[in-house]
Amino acid sequence: MIRRLRQNKGWSQTRLAAEACRAAGLPSDSLTRQDIYRYEKGKRTPREWLPFITAALGVPLVEFQQAAGAGAQEGVPVTVADFLPDGDPLAPLKAGHGRRIGARDVTDLAGRVHGLRLADDVLAGGDLISPALRELKSAVKLYREGSHSDEVGRALLSQIGELAQIAGWIASDAGRHEEAERIYKLGMSAAQQAEDRTLVGNLTGSLAYQYSNTGQEQEGVALARAALDQTGEDAPAKARALYLDRVAWAHTKANEAQPAMRALGEASEALAEDGEGRESPQYLYWVDAGELQVMDSRVYTELKRPLRAVPLLREVLARYDATHTRELALYLSWLAVALADANEPEEAAATAQRVITLSADVASERTAERVKVVLQRLEEYRDVPEVREVLDEAA
Missing domain, CATH: 1.25.40 (Serine Threonine Protein Phosphatase 5, Tetratricopeptide repeat)
Structure with missing residues (x-):
């Protein structure tokens, strides 16, 4: 309850500790961020600090006492602090x-x-x-x-x-x-x-x-x-779009197709609002419509929807900067898998060979793992000469 009310105010744990000290009329270091952390994790009970925390948060003391007596509740939303x-x-x-x-x-x-x-x-x-x-x-x-x-x-x-x-x-x-x-x-x-x-x-x-x-x-x-x-809802547009894309990917890897697809749509809607609200931080310079297309195509590939994935990936790769070797190899790896899913083994093999060639001198665990995924997917088509050549050479 403390965590939820604090986050509703947009306060950090440090801020809540300072506000509680102010309510108690004590020096600002009498209660620390670490104390608030322990209260929110259930590792310690506020006891004598409870009245001052309630005063800082503007909630009647009795509500906190009831919450403390109820103990842990099922279904409490996961938060960053967890x-x-x-x-x-x-x-x-x-x-x-x-x-x-x-x-x-x-x-x-x-x-x-x-x-x-x-x-x-x-x-x-x-x-x-x-x-x-x-x-x-x-x-x-x-x-x-x-x-x-x-x-x-x-x-x-x-x-x-x-x-x-x-x-x-x-x-x-x-x-x-x-x-x-x-x-x-x-x-x-x-x-x-x-x-x-x-x-x-x-x-x-x-x-x-x-x-x-x-x-x-x-x-x-x-x-x-x-x-x-x-x-929150007032986050910069690029930030919200990126975080929704990560939600989509998380649901995809958990094999939860519908929430993944919903999150993709919400990410596109969020990005469309860029420039209308808070300015996005500099570190999100790379988040644009093209990057959202990449995530869309990866999700479609993982969900075995190659008819959606292949055109998107081809469009993205046609304009992708060749100096970004790692990303180029990663995106080609999803194209290779999508082509295999679309029953195009010869083209999948040619794409897989590009992935292997690009990955050879890239010190990335991500590309190494994707090569393994592509080769494993191609095993189904080993009887196709082009595929067999790629598999044998890789072996």
């Missing part, structure tokens, strides 16, 4: 007393983060994991050891969150999934502390996407939905 680790991964990141950190330092860090993001467009995770982790470590050190104003501190936390999103994505692409999960959760905590709900949603959705692709389909659905709920 997936955060025990303890605060940002706990050691307290502002230090070193050199003064200013807006210029934040700007410099933002430039490096965006540079890493652009590098990921053309390089694979295995090539970028080391520099990504070095940048993340450096950013954390900057926050821990420097002194800064509250405004600069929040800006630094936002950059740590953005850096964690791209570093987590890179680690996942390199096949280091446990490390990616830790990085994503670090970023989620940083973004929450910075009170950047859109960034929290991006990190949460990225982790949901990894779950969906690594055999944790139901966790992927729950977390993708939580990411969407986190941002």
